[in-house]
Amino acid sequence: MRELQIFRNIQFEDVKDIEDFEDKSLERFKKPIVEEYISNLDENMNKSIYAIELISKYAPTVSGLKSLKEGLPNYTFVEMEKRISEIDFDKEYDIIKILGDELSSVELKISKKKEQIKELEPLLELDVSINEIDKLSRFNSILGGVSGKIVDNFNGAMSGLEYTYYEEIGVYKDEVFFFIISDKREEDELNEALRIGNFNKIKIDSDKLPRDSIEDIKNDIQKLENEKQNIISNISGNKDKLDDFKLVYDYLANIRVRELAKRDFMATSSVCMLSGYCPDFDTKRMEEIIFNICGEDYSLEFKDVDRDSDEIPILLKNNKIVRVFENITSTYALPKYNEVDPTPLYAPIYALFFGMMSADFGYGAVLLILTTLGLKLCNFTPDMKKNVKFFQLIGISTTIWGFLYGSYFGASIPGMWRLFDLSTQFMTILIISIIMGGIHLAYGLAIKAYMLIRDKQYVDMFFDVIAWYIVLASIIVLLLSIAGVLNPELKTIAKYGACLGIVLLIVGGARAVNGNIGAKIAAGIYNVYGISNYIGDFVSYSRLMALGMAGGYIAFSVNMIAGMTWGHTIIGYVASILILVIFHAFNLFLSCLGAYVHALRLIYVEFFGKFYEGGGKAFKFFRGKTRYINLDRHLEE
Structure with missing residues (x-):
């Protein structure tokens, strides 16, 4: 499989499509089990992507003209394998994973600290610590918020309390915050007022004022930011490993393609059967590769494909x-x-x-x-x-x-x-454009004629190509004769030619219809209507x-x-x-x-x-599409 992947000019198909494995002589053949290995490959590819994205986020990268000049690194398949053998992927990934986890932990702590600041900001006007007030024996002290939608109901309920003091101390989003101190003799009435306002109590366990607590939290955040920058610096310092992770990803992508291909095979403990497509110009090289690996222990059969099948993969070959x-x-x-x-x-x-x-x-x-x-x-x-x-x-x-x-x-x-x-x-240029268009259209019809002659469809060639040549040439000669560009005597010949061509078009359109004479005539007339399409084609040029x-x-x-x-x-x-x-x-x-x-x-x-x-369906090379390297670039060019 490795050598065939280096060869690359092969596309596998399910061998069950060409062999009957219900036959008793082949009943021992089973599909290879590759799912667990593919799952492991996917896991390592995801690890590579994680490392690539993390390092790329913080490491300086080449951009602009310099990046175009440097481009992606070039490897042959063998060079890629050699470099992969030198990389300790697990060790390098563990280093990046630890740094990534540390970074996530610090960022989470910073996020929580910032949330604490947001919770304390509405309490900045509070000039006494809650723990100090909680020491009072005859009074209850409460901090909390009420939704702005029902704050009027809350104020109405609180205004009827005789031994309670409350003060609005801030607003955050849609919530109004209050500080309340109340005589315990009025505790039941206070609880009812809190219920009416759907009061959301805040418990702050601190001997400090909110503004002082915010300053302490900001200092903590600054320490965490410094720690974060140190971690980012360490991540950036692993920039030299970025190319390793990219190479590993593209290598694993190719191994994954190799393993997925085995789903199309059938095998016993000692024999593997496979089938597929190979370009006709490369069959000899493919057989040499198989012989070098298997010696005489193989059977290989080449068969020409059905040229009319829509399932044959297409590989264009041009200079x-x-x-x-x-x-x-x-x-x-x-x-x-x-x-x-x-x-x-x-x-x-x-x-x-x-x-x-x-x-x-x-x-x-x-x-x-x-x-x-x-x-x-x-x-x-x-x-x-x-x-x-x-x-x-x-x-x-x-x-x-x-x-x-x-x-x-x-x-x-x-x-x-x-x-x-x-x-x-x-x-003059417009006339030249139209003439070039006419030549172009005639060229397209000539290619169609070649294809029909190649397939020995001579009748179709006559009615679908020659008839159109007669009609179009006659119309052009007729128009040029009327315009005085050509000899006026050609006008009569052109008229007869056009009439003959139209009759041929009617016959040609009718021949493809199985039905009564009316349907055939309608199909023939519709075929003649195609002249308008050619007029549009000429004008298009x-x-x-x-x-x-x-x-x-x-x-x-x-x-x-x-x-x-x-x-x-x-x-x-x-x-x-x-x-x-x-x-x-x-x-x-x-x-x-x-x-x-x-x-x-x-x-x-x-x-x-x-x-x-x-x-046609594109031929799929036995390779993974690389993302970060140019693999066997000479083959692509």
Whole structure:
């Protein structure tokens, strides 16, 4: 199990799903019992979390750019095990636990002392000690409080007593406190008045005045605070153990994954049977690992999975450049096993669209410089590194489109070559956007055609792809002929082509319906209605032009405002620089956010909608997800 976890490219399934253990020849096989060991692991993981949180709360930590630069420590699985063998976890935890218990005890004492002060504060006006008054033989002395809601009833009852003196001495929250001294001859009447006021007696055993007692308690609190600071200092002094506890937690998390996997096994005292999934490119290495451990004492069978099953786990395999776009695919849905991985198909298109919508050479250069420096100087986690590489590629696309538009932080450089001028050629850019959209849609249909041909579904390919090509191409040619862009004589051919395509769409929509002729015709007409969706798709690509222009005009406006404040005084120069830096940074953020979201929409809706369903389940590596370290980072990258 250890070697397979180092290997990691295996996902176990319940072996009972593929073997009949009701058979007498297999009746000796039982599920391994792992619950007690898992419970022990959970306990130690909770101990690690307790120690981590306690030390982190009081020990100084690295933050900001320095924390990004240092990042999480990097370990291979073997290095992690070696370091774990050097850690005396129980001893280190006991030290932290004792300090934590001492800290909790002191904090509880401080809390109780503060509560005592709150109880005594309403009695500050009392200028005699209760113990002294209690020595009187003929009188009763009482301290206590009455709810503010019934204090009038209490005052009314007390005012009728002839041999009793009472005085309001303070208010705390919703309770009014009184000092009462009464002749014992009137004790019964006094008790009735106390009952009417629901009087809450306070017993203070002290020879001191309340104000003096409060001072004593404050002195006690100060001593406890000093003790607390010493304990905190000792906790902070164990900062060097923080990395040990973090490493132990991630190590135990992996051991826990290892133990949980055994729930899918069946075993006797001498034989273990297991099953699962392994990527086809790694089966040879897996068999070598098993052979190195078991020698000849094992039986291993590989079987190709059912490509149409929805239960097959999905592991995407792409080159280093395409891999940074895989988060976009998984955010939508992983492909099913019988689908193509769309990531390499849309990756260059996504970068193209993003760059066109955020097009500014300066903004792209900033992205490119920041991401390149980050990758070179910072120790990112594998996921974070993938995201940074994503924006590095996006920065290249943004820079190229900014150069084509001649936009440099919203300004144009005199004499600098440009392919398009956003201020005058927006219609040209809009037409190019629509043409790019048409190519993109046709590309999506072509992928669908490939998948249908691969699956030998030639009829579906003809009606679901070729028919749409005929209809859409005919409509486009017809519109361009009417507009005079193409030869008017093509108009007649386009009309016939459109009619033929519509008939094919009707037939294609009807073929999938089992029912009477009316239902088939309705399904066919509804299929033709899909033309309106394609019209909407074409128009949707106008955002490629619109967002590029929006970002450019905002940048231009920022430059114009900064130009108005430039000059005359130092304040003007400083204000202009601040305006340029702050608002260009904000516009860079808005441009990237808008381009990111709208490029996603063009991929998810317009592109994926033509061929991609998704719904695959992610392959689960035989590893625990680390929280505090980068484990076998080279495998992630």
